[in-house]
Amino acid sequence: MPSTYKRDKPWDTDDIDKWKVEPFQAEDNVAGSFAEESSFATLFPKYREVYLKEAWPVVTRALEKFGIACTLDLVEGSMTVKTTRKTFDPAAILKARDLIKLLSRSVPVQQALKILEDDVACDIIKIRNQVRNKERFVKRRQRILGPGGSTLKALELLTSTYILVQGNTVSAMGPYKGLKEVRRIINDCMANIHPIYHIKELMIKRELAKDPTLANESWDRFLPNFKKRTLSKRRVPFKVTDKTKKVYTPFPPAPEKSKVDLQIESGEYFLSKEAKDRQQKEEVMERQRLKREEKMKEREKAFVPPEELDAEEKKKEKKEKKEKKEKKKRKRDSEAADVDGDDGAEKKEKKKKKKSKSKEDASDGEA
Numbered sequence: 442m443p444s445t446y447k448r449d450k451p452w453d454t455d456d457i458d459k460w461k462v463e464p465f466q467a468e469d470n471v472a473g474s475f476a477e478e479s480s481f482a483t484l485f486p487k488y489r490e491v492y493l494k495e496a497w498p499v500v501t502r503a504l505e506k507f508g509i510a511c512t513l514d515l516v517e518g519s520m521t522v523k524t525t526r527k528t529f530d531p532a533a534i535l536k537a538r539d540l541i542k543l544l545s546r547s548v549p550v551q552q553a554l555k556i557l558e559d560d561v562a563c564d565i566i567k568i569r570n571q572v573r574n575k576e577r578f579v580k581r582r583q584r585i586l587g588p589g590g591s592t593l594k595a596l597e598l599l600t601s602t603y604i605l606v607q608g609n610t611v612s613a614m615g616p617y618k619g620l621k622e623v624r625r626i627i628n629d630c631m632a633n634i635h636p637i638y639h640i641k642e643l644m645i646k647r648e649l650a651k652d653p654t655l656a657n658e659s660w661d662r663f664l665p666n667f668k669k670r671t672l673s674k675r676r677v678p679f680k681v682t683d684k685t686k687k688v689y690t691p692f693p694p695a696p697e698k699s700k701v702d703l704q705i706e707s708g709e710y711f712l713s714k715e716a717k718d719r720q721q722k723e724e725v726m727e728r729q730r731l732k733r734e735e736k737m738k739e740r741e742k743a744f745v746p747p748e749e750l751d752a753e754e755k756k757k758e759k760k761e762k763k764e765k766k767e768k769k770k771r772k773r774d775s776e777a778a779d780v781d782g783d784d785g786a787e788k789k790e791k792k793k794k795k796k797s798k799s800k801e802d803a804s805d806g807e808a
Contacts, residue, residue: 480523481538485545496550507533569609571631
């Protein structure tokens with residue numbers, strides 16, 4: 442039966458964070474150094490060799506603090522980490538293993554070194570074996586990145602992780618909760634579910650988490666329920682067979698001739714290897730000669746002079762030109778005459794009006 446006697450605990454105050462995980466120090470390892478050496482090795486691609494060679498001193502200094510030894514083998518293309526007498530943290534070798542794994546997957550050194558922290562974990566998701574078709578795989582992998590890397594950035598902000606899409610894998614770093622979300626999103630993306638649906642869901646969850654009244658309630662009524670639209674797709678056969686009625690014959694169709702049968706018919710099968718090579722060379726030479734002739738004909742077209750006209754045709758052309766000129770002149774003259782005639786008629790009318798006015802003025806003066 443538990444004791445009901447409650448003593449005062451002066452050390453237990455409200456400002457103490459009971460969930461805080463204190464970093465593991467050398468003093469915490471009471472047992473001392475390890476009984477056996479633990480080591481992990483991983484291979485890296487050829488294109489990472491130069492970068493790793495430059496960044497290796499930084500990696501060595503970071504692992505020395507935890508008492509972990511590391512070696513870079515450029516001949517074999519491998520990285521190795523192992524425990525030493527100075528290693529005090531049992532989990533340090535596992536963190537070092539994750540570090541070299543991330544470095545081989547093209548994660549930058551400064552980012553990869555964050556894995557040595559206690560609250561950071563990593564996950565490498567293999568995506569190539571989830572989609573068979575290469576073109577479909579490339580399209581779905583591009584969906585993770587999004588236009589200008591916008592989808593990837595949104596996922597990183599919502600899950601508080603670092604994500605790197607490289608080749609056939611996706612490397613993720615961050616808290617365990619965020620890594621779980623990232624794995625689910627990437628697996629769904631490879632299964633043809635767009636990441637934008639998950640992003641929308643995560644944004645709604647983030648807003649709901651701010652409301653303390655909804656802490657003990659179900660959020661299902663707030664989350665979007667995207668139904669998969671199944672379009673009616675009639676299966677189209679790959680090879681459309683000819684279904685027209687044919688005359689019935691009891692004999693089966695003749696088998697198609699194999700490559701060897703065709704060679705026997707043409708006589709190529711009985712030729713020696715030298716004769717075959719010679720024949721092949723002659724065919725190539727013949728094709729080259731025909732192409733050369735075609736190119737020469739095309740070049741010569743530019744130097745062919747235009748056809749000269751006969752003397753009679755030239756005279757006809759001159760006559761036609763003269764006739765056209767005369768017609769144009771007549772038109773101009775007729776137009777000018779019409780204009781002049783109109784002007785003359787107007788002048789006569791004006792004179793008549795003036796005369797009639799002067800007569801009227803004279804008759805008014807006599808009166």
